[in-house]
Amino acid sequence: MVSVRPSHTHWLLLMVLIIAVGCGSTVSQDTVERSYLHPKSKTHYLFVGKSEEILNHSKIREEKLSMGAYCSTCQKWHALPPMEVVQRQPKARLCPKTKTPLSFEGPVPESVIRIEVP
Numbered sequence: 001m002v003s004v005r006p007s008h009t010h011w012l013l014l015m016v017l018i019i020a021v022g023c024g025s026t027v028s029q030d031t032v033e034r035s036y037l038h039p040k041s042k043t044h045y046l047f048v049g050k051s052e053e054i055l056n057h058s059k060i061r062e063e064k065l066s067m068g069a070y071c072s073t074c075q076k077w078h079a080l081p082p083m084e085v086v087q088r089q090p091k092a093r094l095c096p097k098t099k100t101p102l103s104f105e106g107p108v109p110e111s112v113i114r115i116e117v118p
């Protein structure tokens with residue numbers, strides 16, 4: 001009798017990967033640009049690297065940076081709630097004012113601080 005357990009585990013792992021990749025707007029292995037906003041100073045950081053590396057960046061955790069999402073109607077960057085909340089509440093991806101779907105990409109201010117993630 002052949003056990004099905006190992007392949008089942010792999011399948012689960014694959015599902016998790018697909019879900020993780022599906023959150024990004026670009027292909028997983030490619031370099032992406034992600035905006036993060038400082039909760040107090042509103043400093044705009046632009047992380048450049050692979051999306052999963054950016055998500056695990058220590059600066060984001062230490063300074064409790066919020067992921068920035070751009071509203072094309074207000075032409076403004078909004079700070080998103082934590083990813084767990086965004087995944088549970090689809091409304092969190094909409095602009096609180098105009099209900100425009102927010103994008104991870106948009107024109108960044110000139111004062112942006114660019115951080116290359118190796």
Ligand SMILES: [Zn+2]
Binds near residue numbers: 073
């Ligand atoms: Zn807006």
